[in-house]
Amino acid sequence: MIKFSNVSLIYPQSTKTVLEDLSCEIQEGEMVLVIGQTGSGKSSLLRLVNGLVPHHTGGILAGDISVDGISTREVRPGNLAHLVGIVGQNPINGFVTDVVEEELAFGMEALNIPHDVMRKRVEEVLDLLGLNAVRNRNIATLSGGEQQRVAIGAALVMHPKVLVLDEPTSALDPIAAEEVLSILHRLVHDLSVTVIIAEHRLERVIQFVDRIIYIEGNGETSIGSAEEILARSTLVPPIIRLARALNLQEIGTSVRDVRRHTSHLRDIPTPESDLTTITNTSTWKTIVDVKKVSLSYGQTEALKQVSASIASGEIVAVMGRNGAGKSSLLELIVGLHRPTHGSVTVLDQDPSALHGNARRKMIGYVPQEPSDLLYLQSVAQECHQADSDSDLTPGTTFSFLGRLVPNISESTHPNDLSEGQRLALVLSIVLSSNPDLLVLDEPTRGLDYQAKNLFMLALKEYAQTLNNPVILATHDVELVAELADRVIFVAEGEIVADGCTLDVLLSSPAFAPQVAKVMSPKPWLTVDDVISALGTQP
């Protein structure tokens, strides 16, 4: 279906080769996953398939890519529209019209497909993706999962033979992600659509894929079955790390496989849960106090009578479905909004009354788009600004950044940083003023496992050495399992669960991390938990 022959790609004014001499063939009805570190060229590889690279973005391409016998060199991406459907990282940026039904029809109208055919295909796709209930809705009012399905539907109406998706689940909660992935699975199996997908959260997709293309960063690529590639890759989901840590002979990609391989381990009797963290609660001090808070925007009630308090040194994860009220809760705590009813205090002060320096010293806030905070021309300037803002000796912020991401160049423009580097930069700037509280909204979107590890270390250090609380909203259950002490679960504007990570994550199958699913009913969330419970040699 798709044939890469000796493909090399390099962007002008860049010294790094994105791809070098990639040759492979992808069969009809195959699901292929593209993995690699952030900025390694996954998106470029995906866009090569319909010719957006190099026709749209520029770049020097050697070799040839042919899709169903058509060389992407010779035609514009539009001429492949009937063959290749592409769904971008953030679907809302790719929508052309504003009503679901019209959005689905847009591509077919452009190709002058007869009216009766269009009606039939739109109905088909609405049914296939379960979008019938929202067919007349404005796209902007849909949830993240629904928008993602509309974007997939808009590609599917063209009856493409190839579907290309760039991180389709990165902005979705675990349940919505599962919905999207099972639809892809069905397309592959029922309609023999060839699916190429790039994703950082391997734990979500790995069980569905047939083969993996691994971009190693220096242009080198390898392709093989999931087991082959994961056996030696540095980017692996927790399930593989577990297999490695336990020295299992075989590695499996699904929870079911690994459960079979580890059944003997679950039978080993282990001392009754000694996991209750022994902490001297007398040194705990309430930092954030949320009392019976309601918040409404116009007609909609975002939060209803929510109460919670957060103590020093705690790392608290706020979880819940898209639109459940996570961001609203965080925005109340940092003082972006005033509550409609109730009160929010941070160190006995009203956070919405803080300004300038006092705010910087008290609350550090990393927004959903970290780049919103950056406005200078280089990393050095940003760091310098942060130093002078909080009267530090010049160079303090940069050296902190250097510890997070060792080889970052001072003269780089913030836009040219990879996602991980940019988050590290924003984190260093925010932490430079040494705030009493750190709040992060969806920090790990688009981060690979290595960047995520660095990020976790930085947060743990901040929470433990300075004994300050961290609050983060996230969809990433694996991150929560590794990092958080406590989870607050929000649904429909109410707190439905608030307790230690173990209890909250284990009580809901959708939000349980992979290791917990494998090791259930044992109360272990992470690879480290398993190892420490079983002793060094299982």
Next chain:
Amino acid sequence: MKAPLHPLTLWIWALLLAIGVITLNSSWVALFVVGVAVAVYLIRLDGAPWNATFWWSIRIALAIVFIRLIVGVVIGVPIPGTTLFSIPRISLPQWMPGIRIGGDVTLERLSSSAHEGLIIATLIVLFGAATALTSPHKLLRVLPIFVYEIGITLVIATSVFPQLAQSLHRIRNAQKMRGIEKISLRTIALPLLEQSLSRSLLLAESMESRGFGVHGKRSRYKPSPWNLRDSVVVLASLSFCIVMVAA
């Protein structure tokens, strides 16, 4: 749900009434037509987002009448008649005859200004009602193909504005949280420009990969039918127009 009209119907209605109002040139008829437009608006209101634009056209219309009155009082050709009041007159050089600033304000001068303002305002209200009651997307679809291509760029351009406002809001909030209180062009404009540019690129990319502009012809997903009620509206306004022109 109201029985849908063809997207062009109300535009034809507005055009025909506008021709009538201009040819007849009577304040009373113009006022009557404004009443009709408001009534039509209130009857056809369907809660669509563009409905709200009507009140803006009313405001603009009122502003135009007001401005025309001010200009009529201050500058203008003297029309003899009943003097209402006088304002001091500024003497202009000899080579500008016929124009004067200030001086006596007569009833006739005032009413002729008001009349002119009213006619323009009526046209604005008429077309304001047509715009507010017709979906721009549906209107685009019935227009010829070459207009469609321009139109879709316009629709995208207009959809970018709310997004820009959203980005602006987000960036402002984020920076307030960093303790940057002052709104300065430098801190706001750069991230905003960067975000909107990359967003436009993504949109262009999505349109390109979905085959936009590949075919010379486009098919239409939902053709708008021309119904009896459309003919009735058009015929009624046509006869009204003929009566006004003939009078």
